[in-house]
Every structure is written in C-alpha cells, then in structure tokens.
Amino acid sequence: MMRFTVRRDLLPAIANKTEAVLQACDTFTSAESSDSEHELPADVAAQLADSTLKSVSKRLGNSEYMSGRAQTISKLPHFKRDEIEIGNLIDHGGFAAVYEIKSISKPSELTVHKKKRYVMKNATQTETTTFQHLTTRAKHLAIEGHFLSSLDHENIIKLRGWSTGGLLSYKSNPRLDAFFLIFDYLPEMLTDRMERWAQEQRQRVPFWLRRPRVTASDTLLCERIKVGLDIASALEYLHDKRIIYRDLKPSNVGFQSGNGTLKLFDFGLAVELPLQDDLDQAYKFPGRAGTRRYMSPEVLLERPYNVKADVYSFSILLWEIMALRKPKLPGAHLQVNIPNVKASWPAELKDILKRGWCMDLMSRAHMKEIRYRLSRLHSSLVTKERLEDL
Ligand SMILES: Nc1ncnc2c1ncn2[C@@H]1O[C@H](COP(=O)(O)OP(=O)(O)O)[C@@H](O)[C@H]1O
Ligand SMILES: [Mg+2]
Numbered sequence: 001m002m003r004f005t006v007r008r009d010l011l012p013a014i015a016n017k018t019e020a021v022l023q024a025c026d027t028f029t030s031a032e033s034s035d036s037e038h039e040l041p042a043d044v045a046a047q048l049a050d051s052t053l054k055s056v057s058k059r060l061g062n063s064e065y066m067s068g069r070a071q072t073i074s075k076l077p078h079f080k081r082d083e084i085e086i087g088n089l090i091d092h093g094g095f096a097a098v099y100e101i102k103s104i105s106k107p108s109e110l111t112v113h114k115k116k117r118y119v120m121k122n123a124t125q126t127e128t129t130t131f132q133h134l135t136t137r138a139k140h141l142a143i144e145g146h147f148l149s150s151l152d153h154e155n156i157i158k159l160r161g162w163s164t165g166g167l168l169s170y171k172s173n174p175r176l177d178a179f180f181l182i183f184d185y186l187p188e189m190l191t192d193r194m195e196r197w198a199q200e201q202r203q204r205v206p207f208w209l210r211r212p213r214v215t216a217s218d219t220l221l222c223e224r225i226k227v228g229l230d231i232a233s234a235l236e237y238l239h240d241k242r243i244i245y246r247d248l249k250p251s252n253v254g255f256q257s258g259n260g261t262l263k264l265f266d267f268g269l270a271v272e273l274p275l276q277d278d279l280d281q282a283y284k285f286p287g288r289a290g291t292r293r294y295m296s297p298e299v300l301l302e303r304p305y306n307v308k309a310d311v312y313s314f315s316i317l318l319w320e321i322m323a324l325r326k327p328k329l330p331g332a333h334l335q336v337n338i339p340n341v342k343a344s345w346p347a348e349l350k351d352i353l354k355r356g357w358c359m360d361l362m363s364r365a366h367m368k369e370i371r372y373r374l375s376r377l378h379s380s381l382v383t384k385e386r387l388e389d390l
Pocket of ligand 1 (some may be wrong): 090091092093094095096097098118119121183184185186187189251252254266389
C-alpha cells in the first residue's frame with residue numbers, strides 16, 4: 001500500500017497561490033505503509049479541491065446534457081470517508097485505485113442487502129506523483145461521477161454512492177481518498193473472460209464427445225458475439241447522447257455477479273459533443289485521450305474527431321474478442337495496424353469489422369449500424385444453435 005507524502009521542504013513559500021502550489025508541490029514521493037494513510041497538508045488539499053473544481057466546471061460547464069435534468073448525483077447516497085471501511089486494493093488503472101468495501105456504518109440503501117458487494121474508486125494511485133497528476137486524477141473521478149449519475153443503460157455501470165460534499169471533501173478531510181465514488185463489485189473483467197475463452201479454445205473436445213453438428217466453437221462464437229453486441233449497445237446509447245467514451249479496452253469492461261450482465265465502466269475520459277444536428281461533424285480535442293493500442297488514426301494523429309473514434313476502438317476490441325490475441329500497437333509514424341481476419345469467421349462479422357476500422361472517419365460506420373448488424377448476426381447464430389440442438 002502506498003502512502004503519499006508531500007515534499008514539505010518545498011511548501012512554506014507557496015501558501016494560497018494556485019500556481020505556486022502547482023509548481024512547488026510538483027513532486028510527491030511515496031512510502032510503504034501498512035495501512036492506507038493518505039493525509040495531505042490542509043493547504044494542498046484545499047488547492048486540490050479548488051483547482052479540480054475549476055477544471056471540472058470548465059469541462060462540464062458547457063454541457064447541455066450534464067447541466068440539465070439528467071443529473072442525479074445529489075440524490076445518491078453519500079458518505080464521509082470514515083463511514084466506510086475498505087479492504088484490499090482490487091486493482092488500479094492509469095488514474096485511480098479501486099478497493100473492496102468491507103462495511104458501511106451509515107445506514108442507507110447500500111446497507112439493506114447484506115450480501116451485495118461494493119467497491120470504492122478513489123485517486124490514491126501510483127508510487128510517484130505530482131500535484132498536476134493529482135488534479136488530473138481527481139478531475140477524471142469527478143467527471144466520471146457526473147456522467148455516470150446521468151446515464152441509464154443496462155450495459156453501463158451504475159454509480160451507487162459518492163463522498164459527502166464531492167470534491168470539497170478534500171477540504172473537510174485533507175486526505176487523498178476523501179473524494180470517492182462507489183460502484184457495484186464486478187467479479188469478472190473482460191480480460192479474465194478472454195483468458196477463459198482462450199483456454200476453452202485450446203482444450204480440444206475428443207470427436208466422440210462432440211455433438212453432431214453444433215461444435216464447441218459455435219457456442220463460443222455466439223457467446224463472444226453477444227459480448228460485442230452488449231458493448232455496441234452501450235456505445236450506441238452514449239453516441240445518441242453525443243458522448244464519446246474514448247477509452248474502450250478490455251480492462252474497462254466487466255461482468256456483474258449473478259446474471260453476468262456486461263457493464264462498461266471508467267468514464268473519466270468521456271466527453272460530450274456540442275448539441276448539433278450533424279453527428280458527423282468532427283471536433284478538435286486537446287491531446288491524445290485513450291489507450292494507444294485501441295486508438296483511432298485521427299486521435300493518434302491529433303486530428304479532429306467525433307463519436308466514430310469509439311467505433312474504431314470497438315472494432316479493434318471486437319477483433320481481439322474473436323482472435324483472442326492482443327492487437328498490435330500502432331507502428332512507427334503512428335501507423336495503425338489493421339489486424340488480419342480469419343477466413344473461418346462469418347462473412348457478416350468480417351464486413352462489420354471492416355466497416356468499423358475504416359481509416360476514413362466519414363466512410364466509417366456509426367455504432368447504430370454496427371449494433372444492428374451484430375444483433376442480427378447474434379440472433380441468426382442463436383437460431384442455428386437451437387435448430388441443430390433439436
Ligand atoms: N466495479 C468494479 N469491480 C471490480 N473491479 C473493478 C471495478 N471497477 C474497476 N475495477 C478494477 O480496477 C481497475 C481500474 O479501474 P478503472 O475504473 O478502469 O480506473 P482507471 O480510470 O484508473 O483506469 C479496472 O481495470 C478493474 O480491474
Ligand atoms: Mg480503466
């Protein structure tokens with residue numbers, strides 16, 4: 001477990017000046033600690049709250065969708081940090097750490113079902129960090145909270161709770177984990193599932209155990225197309241709301257316990273497009289948001305883009321789900337690699353992939369078309385399986 005300490009030698013001269021704090025607190029060091037102590041000096045915590053609030057309002061301030069009726073964050077259960085007992089670190093990504101929640105002392109709808117498991121996502125991440133990193137992480141977390149409190153789709157994770165006071169909790173409780181979000185625990189990630197599929201594919205079924213026409217690979221194909229279809233449904237829903245997800249990859253997709261419903265999570269990079277009629281209009285965004293392996297050519301090359309950047313990432317991910325191999329990283333000079341498709345894959349699937357990873361933004365399909373064609377393909381595979389099962 002990491003504990004963050006601020007370079008106190010750099011602090012005295014910087015009181016109350018954002019710029020100065022940004023520079024002077026530029027280096028944080030981490031130390032091993034048995035319990036997760038994440039204290040911050042009060043002035044640094046206050047600056048963290050203020051500068052994060054400023055950049056979050058800048059990003060969400062123009063939002064037509066976020067500022068309206070859709071926002072429900074204030075109605076969600078909220079907790080102080082000390083009302084929640086956390087357990088082990090489950091995992092961390094590029095921006096946040098996710099911990100299991102052991103217990104919640106304040107009664108709420110989250111404490112009604114004793115067996116339901118929740119996780120806490122906070123900004124206590126990585127060994128060495130800077131003040132700039134901290135504000136970026138806190139900003140991502142806040143943006144994620146705002147988006148997820150406004151979205152309602154079966155394949156998108158639900159925000160269950162958050163910290164009392166939101167970003168201001170950094171001020172009332174000067175700790176790195178004072179601001180947090182609460183989600184349902186997802187016991188399986190897409191990365192785990194793809195490993196299982198790869199194992200199943202390697203295990204050859206002896207021919208005397210095979211059913212006459214339906215092969216294990218047909219069932220596997222159907223299961224994998226369904227996963228693609230669920231991700232496509234979530235993206236189609238987001239694109240209808242003019243939201244670009246921007247970080248599609250296996251480690252941001254999980255499965256709920258019980259019914260195993262697919263859930264897309266990690267909305268820290270999501271961005272909303274201006275309300276305009278033309279969904280094909282491209283916009284310039286600062287930097288390259290996302291993960292290189294799944295990045296569309298226009299994002300890699302820092303050119304204007306739109307919701308179709310997600311369509312490209314989706315096609316690469318769908319290829320990975322089918323091939324059960326990691327897609328190649330873009331080569332030198334940011335040359336994207338179009339993966340090979342197997343001759344044995346259904347022709348419709350091959351065509352869907354081709355339409356999705358088309359280099360030219362204008363010729364690339366929208367998620368609506370992809371989702372529709374995948375759903376038809378899935379239904380035909382289910383029917384085939386049923387008929388052959390008779
Ligand atoms: N609800 C959850 N249940 C279980 N594990 C989770 C959950 N959310 C995230 N994780 C794990 O934590 C990792 C990091 O979370 P994520 O939300 O993707 O943060 P980051 O923004 O840092 O990428 C995920 O890749 C996943 O392994
Ligand atoms: Mg992630």
